[in-house]
Amino acid sequence: GVGIKYEDDTPVVLDSYEVIEVATGKVRDVPNWGEEFHRYIIASDLDRKEFAGKEIELQFVGKIGEKTVVTKNYVVSANCCHTYLVKGDKEVVVKNKELQ
Secondary structure, eight states: OEEEEETTSOBOOOSEEEEEETTTOOEEOOOOOHHHHSEEOSOOGGGHHHHBTOOEEEEEEEEETTEEEEEEEEEEEEOSSOEEEEESOSEEEEOOGGGO
């Protein structure tokens, strides 16, 4: 999961987010636990068969209301047992809390 916070270290609670496969434009089905756990899932072990032996670029787009407050790209892969992050920030800092 990805943690998102403001510069003052308070957690960002997104109203919605999407995880999009960059190559295909497909929006992936991911659970939104952000409000409860302040972590946002970009991929899970449920994806491991599809991601096994590949490096898949995903784009995370998070919104508060209709405003996009974070857009980040990630690369994920999987082995026999787990999906894992190849490239991307596990913690994201969002500026301008007062503008949200």
